[in-house]
Amino acid sequence: xxxxxxxxxxxxxxxxxxxxxxxxxxxxxxxxxxxxxxxxxxxxxxxxxxxxxxxxxxxxxxxxxxxxxxxxxxxxxxxxxxxxxxxxxxxxxxxxxxxxxxxxxxxxxxxxxxxxxxxxxxxxxxxxxxxxxxxxxxxxxxxxxxxxxxxxxxxxxxxxxxxxxxxxxxxxxxxxxxxxxxxxxxxxxxxxxxxxxxxxxxxxxxxxxxxxxxxxxxxxxxxxxxxxxxxxxxxxxxxxxxxxxxxxxxxxxxxxxxxxxxxxxxxxxxxxxxxxxxxxxxxxxxxxxxxxxxxxxxxxxx
Amino acid sequence: xxxxxxxxxxxxxxxxxxxxxxxxxxxxxxxxxxxxxxxxxxxxxxxxxxxxxxxxxxxxxxxxxxxxxxxxxxxxxxxxxxxxxxxxxxxxxxxxxxxxxxxxxxxxxxxxxxxxxxxxxxxxxxxxxxxxxxxxxxxxxxxxxxxxxxxxxxxxxxxxxxxxxxxxxxxxxxxxxxxxxxxxxxxxxxxxxxxxxxxxxxxxxxxxxxxxxxxxxxxxxxxxxxxxxxxxxxxxxxxxxxxxxxxxxxxxxxxxxxxxxxxxxxxxxxxxxxxxxxxxxxxxxxxxxxxxxxxxxxxxxxxxxxxxxxxxxxxx
Numbered sequence: 153x154x155x156x157x158x159x160x161x162x163x164x165x166x167x168x169x170x171x172x173x174x175x176x177x178x179x180x181x182x183x184x185x186x187x188x189x190x191x192x193x194x195x196x197x198x199x200x201x202x203x204x205x206x207x208x209x210x211x212x213x214x215x216x217x218x219x220x221x222x223x224x225x226x227x228x229x230x231x232x233x234x235x236x237x238x239x240x241x242x243x244x245x246x247x248x249x250x251x252x253x254x255x256x257x258x259x260x261x262x263x264x265x266x267x268x269x270x271x272x273x274x275x276x277x278x279x280x281x282x283x284x285x286x287x288x289x290x291x292x293x294x295x296x297x298x299x300x301x302x303x304x305x306x307x308x309x310x311x312x313x314x315x316x317x318x319x320x321x322x323x324x325x326x327x328x329x330x331x332x333x334x335x336x337x338x339x340x341x342x343x344x345x346x347x348x349x350x351x352x353x354x355x356x357x358x359x360x361x362x363x364x365x366x367x368x369x370x371x372x373x374x375x376x377x378x379x380x381x382x383x384x385x386x387x388x389x390x391x392x393x394x395x396x397x398x399x400x401x402x403x404x405x406x407x408x409x410x411x412x413x414x415x416x417x418x419x420x421x422x423x424x425x426x427x428x429x430x431x432x433x434x435x436x437x438x439x440x441x442x443x444x445x446x447x448x449x450x451x452x453x454x
Numbered sequence: 455x456x457x458x459x460x461x462x463x464x465x466x467x468x469x470x471x472x473x474x475x476x477x478x479x480x481x482x483x484x485x486x487x488x489x490x491x492x493x494x495x496x497x498x499x500x501x502x503x504x505x506x507x508x509x510x511x512x513x514x515x516x517x518x519x520x521x522x523x524x525x526x527x528x529x530x531x532x533x534x535x536x537x538x539x540x541x542x543x544x545x546x547x548x549x550x551x552x553x554x555x556x557x558x559x560x561x562x563x564x565x566x567x568x569x570x571x572x573x574x575x576x577x578x579x580x581x582x583x584x585x586x587x588x589x590x591x592x593x594x595x596x597x598x599x600x601x602x603x604x605x606x607x608x609x610x611x612x613x614x615x616x617x618x619x620x621x622x623x624x625x626x627x628x629x630x631x632x633x634x635x636x637x638x639x640x641x642x643x644x645x646x647x648x649x650x651x652x653x654x655x656x657x658x659x660x661x662x663x664x665x666x667x668x669x670x671x672x673x674x675x676x677x678x679x680x681x682x683x684x685x686x687x688x689x690x691x692x693x694x695x696x697x698x699x700x701x702x703x704x705x706x707x708x709x710x711x712x713x714x715x716x717x718x719x720x721x722x723x724x725x726x727x728x729x730x731x732x733x734x735x736x737x738x739x740x741x742x743x744x745x746x747x748x749x750x751x752x753x754x755x756x757x758x759x760x761x762x763x764x765x766x767x768x769x770x
Contacts, residue, residue, distance in 0.1 A: 270496035279489025303511035
């Protein structure tokens, strides 16, 4: 078996290709090489999952067991949900989760709406200054948002938006790469589809809403997921603009707890696991869109 | 293709100005108005929250503005001169460069390795993708929590593991010799999924025929990797490399949360120094000047990429 000739391995896929692997590439090497590759991959995957599993394990211990020396895998007193009960009943974690959900949803909704409108205009309408706008928007992708925190904070002070939801949301809705990605997608939609509707006297906005948007569902979905993940995980900006603990998002709120109660390991891990869960669920549901979206946005993002 | 009145001209077709009738002028005006109208919501946010801060930040770098908004008088190049002579600016820029170098190499090389291994089509595709990509979705706070716990000198899993082999592990995040390495390991773990998926997509776009033809010519697996896979991945590698350089240069979150720049400033990146100067030291004008020095570095990397990639497309 190990001495498979090139011609043999070429015909092999049709013989023993597993029925389930539609998307799996069918190139096959010799069997021992595949076993070695499998072992390496399994070891790598195990080491990648370890920090998450270790945190999850700790979160189900009581505080004494979590801080016990020597470190045990299975605690003597058994596993407990106490850390989760404490986190959810005492602290501000539910409140922060709500703030995160609210601000991320608002950022996503506004970003997708204004980016799609602008992307459509830049793709379909031949207005004076269009080329200049495209150049400006593409060039602006080079500006790193992080260097803007100082003037942006100053602006927020004068707009009275420090310590408000809008202060968190508004600066995050500017997503030049997304406008560019959407424009490129709209460019590919055949114009003939809209032409017929225009002849029938439909308004531009109506065509955009009932013809272009439905055709763009996949890309809108990908953009929405990415904007949401970015907003949910954003640390620096909410950290700068919000000081009121009641208005903090999950990432910034957790940061204050770490500094305040660094000793409660089980509780810290329970919080981290709780903060990680929503996005792991999002990934489970949208795996295909996320993976496709990375290929699209990653390439268009330059 | 006939351009019916009121319809947008198909791309590439421009009407001659002297043939415009009065009706066309009106429609052209309407088109201009509509175009700008649709762009207005985005442009309002774009102008207010991106362009204005960019310009205003540059202005601030020439003033002595403090966090309270007082003392906005023009100080000329004083901030810039001070920044260029500030050893903390140089050391934090050095840390940023060191972090970028240390993180970019494994984030490109290991991502490629993972993608090549997964692309062999071994059983468990869904599981591999989940394992390597999931950390990318986690918030920096969550990642820092997980890894602070891993690195805990006494209770952490890493030193416990080393202890089984009789090795006394260091206090990873508190030791100046290991803190940067520890932060880099965490960053590789956290963000490799993005590069991994870019490589995976690129690998799946390599035509099977190339490998089949090579097999017929008697090429082995390693030979095929060197003469087909690697050259076919070259454009993706340039892309991944630049995206990674830009991302690594902007490091802030995990370092702030894991070491706060310590011990002794050995892990402090330039963005953290900007934050400290501006928001802890209340010197917004000075912080802006450092921000712009950093901005120029980012632009240099971006322009280098554009030059390389345009040269590449000219060749092709």
